[in-house]
Amino acid sequence: MSTQSSLVVAEEIAKVAKAAFESSQLVAPSERVRALNEIRKELESRRTTILAANREDLATAQIEVDAGRMSSSLIARLDLGRGDKWESMLKGVSDVAELPDPTGAVAYATELDDGLDLYRVSCPIGVLLVIFEARPEVVVNIAALAIKSGNAAILKGGKESNRTAKLLAEAISAGLAKTALPGTYIQTIETRDEVSSLLALDQYIDLVIPRGSKELVKNIQHNTRIPVMGHADGLCSIYLDETADLEKAKRVVVDAKIDYPSACNAVETLIVHESLLNTVWPEVARDLLAANVKLLCDPPTFNAISSLPNPPKNVQALVQPSEPSSYDIEHLSLTLSVIALPSLQSAIKFINLHGSGHTDAIITETDFAAATFCRGVASSSTFVNASTRFADGFRYGFGTEVGISTGRIHARGPVGLEGLVIYKYMMRSKDQKGHIVGEFGTGKKQYKHTRIHATSVPF
C-alpha cells in the first residue's frame, strides 16, 4: 500500500473513530458494561477458531525464530493458549466491566448565583490510538478499558499476531453490534504505514498510548504532536542511605533485581552511600552474586568487593568495571550498575539526571532521609524500604492498568482507568430569564460560589 493511499485510509479510520466517539456520548453508560459482557460471550463462543488462528501465528513466528530473524521470547508472548492466558483474558473483560464507571462523576460543584449551578464532570477523552507489540490479548484488554471509559479506540498490534488479532477484533465488533454503541467504536489496523499516517491526525485523535519496546515508544514520541501517554524507559534506582539496614538492603535490592529482570520496574542502578563501602555493600553484593547478578561497578564499589575475604566463586566472572554510559542503560537482564556517592543530595541529583522518572527507592532508617528522597527525586513513584517492583497498577489497587506513565502531566506512574478520562464543565441556569454576565460586577450582583454537594449531574 502506498503512503498516499494509506493516508487516505487512515484519515477515514480516524474520522469514523471521532464520529463513533461523538455518537457514543449520547448512549447510556450502562450500554458500555453490556458491550463488555457481550464481547466476553462472543470470545467464548469463538474460542476454538481464535486459538486455531493463534497456532497459525505461532507456526509462522517459529519459522522466523528458527531462521534467527525473531527473538524466541516472542513465542511465549504470542501464545494465547499457554497456561491460563485465555481464561485470564476473559476474566479481565469481566473485571473491567465490574469496575465503577469512571465517567459522569462530579468532582466539583458550585452555585455561582441563585439558580446557576456549575459541575465539573468526569468524561472520556475521545479517540485513543493504542499501539502495542506481540501479545494478542492486549487487543481485548485495551478494547475493554477503552469501552469502559467511554473512549473510541484504534488499535494496532504486532504483525506477528495479525491472524489472532483479526479474529479477536471481529469478536469485539460482534459484541458491540448487540448494543446501542457504534460497531466502529473499536477499530483495528494492521500496517505501520497506517500508524504513521494516523500520528499526523491530531484533529481526530486525542491520545496515543504506545505499549512495547523503548524503540517503539521513542519513535512514536518523536513523530507526533498528539499527546503520548506511556514510558520509553524504566531506569529505576535504589539508593542505600548511610543509615540503611543491612537486612532490608539485601532483601529489597535482590528482589528488585531478580524478581522479573525484564520488567520496567526492575532496578537497574544501585547507589551506595560511601560510608557503607566496607559494611553493607559487600553483603548486598554477596547476595546479588549468589543470585547470579552481573555487577558493573565504579572503582570504589569494585575495589570493596575485590578485596572481600572468602569472595564468592563467581566474583571475577560477574564483577566488572562500569563505564560512564553504564548508568544510562536499562539492562532488562540480570545486570546491575553500581556507584558510590558521598551524600543523599548527590544521590538525588544523580537519579534526577540519569533516571527515567519511573520508580526509585531509598533504603534508610530515618524519616528525614525518607522525606527528602521522596520529595527530591522527581520520579512518578518514590519508595522507602520497598522494592521498585511494587510500581504496578494491580499492586497499587487500581484493578486494572492502562500502562505506566513517566510524563509530567495528566497521569503519572501506574495509570488505571482514571488516566483514560478527563472532565468537562456543565452549567445550568434555572432562572426565569436565564443568566447573563452583564448583571454581575461592581454595584451589581456578586458571585456566590457556594459549594454544592453533588456526585452526579442532576439533569
Next chain:
Amino acid sequence: MSTQSSLVVAEEIAKVAKAAFESSQLVAPSERVRALNEIRKELESRRTTILAANREDLATAQIEVDAGRMSSSLIARLDLGRGDKWESMLKGVSDVAELPDPTGAVAYATELDDGLDLYRVSCPIGVLLVIFEARPEVVVNIAALAIKSGNAAILKGGKESNRTAKLLAEAISAGLAKTALPGTYIQTIETRDEVSSLLALDQYIDLVIPRGSKELVKNIQHNTRIPVMGHADGLCSIYLDETADLEKAKRVVVDAKIDYPSACNAVETLIVHESLLNTVWPEVARDLLAANVKLLCDPPTFNAISSLPNPPKNVQALVQPSEPSSYDIEHLSLTLSVIALPSLQSAIKFINLHGSGHTDAIITETDFAAATFCRGVASSSTFVNASTRFADGFRYGFGTEVGISTGRIHARGPVGLEGLVIYKYMMRSKDQKGHIVGEFGTGKKQYKHTRIHATSVPF
C-alpha cells in the same frame, strides 16, 4: 544574536530552571508564600521606577502606533499606570499567596500490606515556559502562580513591554533572594530566538503555556513536542432549541455577543432550530441589530429577517449572507454568524465540527435537550440557558486563572492552580525487613488494598 548562540543560551537557561526546580523541591512550601509576600513588597518599593519604565515602553509603542505599525488597542494593554491596574496586580500576588497550597495533598492512600502504605500526593509539574504578549503585569501574575504551585518558570513577554518586564523581573528576583528558594526559580527571556530554542528542549521543560493571539498559540503548538496548555481559538456557539424561551434567548445571546466581543468566550455562531425561524429568531435578531451586531446569515435566517414587518433601520447595513467559511471564524468583534438547522442532533454535530472545544450553550426548556446537548457537545464547557461569557476561572470560583484550555488531557476549560500541579506516588514500608514483591502471589501474601484516610503524607 545568531540562532546557534541563542541555542546555547537557551539550553543554559533551561538547565538552570530544571536545577532550580529540583532544589526547590527540598524547600518547605511555606517559603513559597513568603516569597510572594516579599515580591509584593519589592514591587511596592519600586513602583515609581517601574511605572517610569512603563511610560518609556508606552512612548515607544505610541510611535509605532502613529506610524501604523502597531494596533492602538495595544496601548491600553501595555499601560500599567492605567486605572487600578497597578493595585490589582499587587492584590493578585496577595490573593494567590492566600490560596490553599495546591501541593502535598493526598488524594488516594491505601495500605497494600501490613506496614506498606501508598500515597498519591499532589506535586508541581516542573519547569513551565510561559509566553505571552503586551500586558506586562502578566509577568507578575504568572510568576505568582508558578511560585505558589512550586514550579520553576521561564517567562517571555511581548517586546513592547521589555523595559517594564525587566524591572518587574528584577523585583521578583529580589523577593526570591530573601527566601530559601533559588533566585533562578523565575527567569525571563526577551527574544523570539530564545523561545524557538527553548521549545526544542523537552528534556528540561515540562509544560508550555502560551497566552496571546491565535497565531502565537498555533505557532507554538506546531513547533514543540512539549505539552502545550491553552487555546488557540474561542469559537463558541449558542443553539436555540425548538423549546427555547424567547426572553432567555434574547438576553443570553445579546450578552454573549456584546458584553466583551473580543473575549475568547464571546459567542461567534448562533444556531437556530428551523421551527423558530419566524418566531424567536426575528426577535433575537431585532435585539442584536439594536446592539449594532452584524449578522452573517444563511439563506433561511437571512430571509426570515429580510421580510420582517417594521424592520430595524440598519437591517440592510448589518445583515449579510454568510459564506461557508463564516462558521469557522472567531470574529472577536460585533459580528455573529447565524445558521438554521433542523434538529438538536444536527446542532451538536455542527458544533463538534466547527467549534473549537471552548464553550457552547443551549437555550431550551427541556431537561432532555439540556442533557443531550451537554453530553453530546465535546467542548470543555457546555451551558444551559446561560451566557458563554461565564466560562472564566474567577467566575467558576477558582480564585485565579492560569488560562483556558481546549485540550483533551490534563486540564480543560478555565484552569486554576490545579492545572499547574500533578501527582506522584510515595510508598513506605514500616516492616522490620522491608517489603519485597517476591512474598506476594498464589499461595503467598495477598494485597490488602485497605483505604487509608490521610490528607497529607505522614513522613
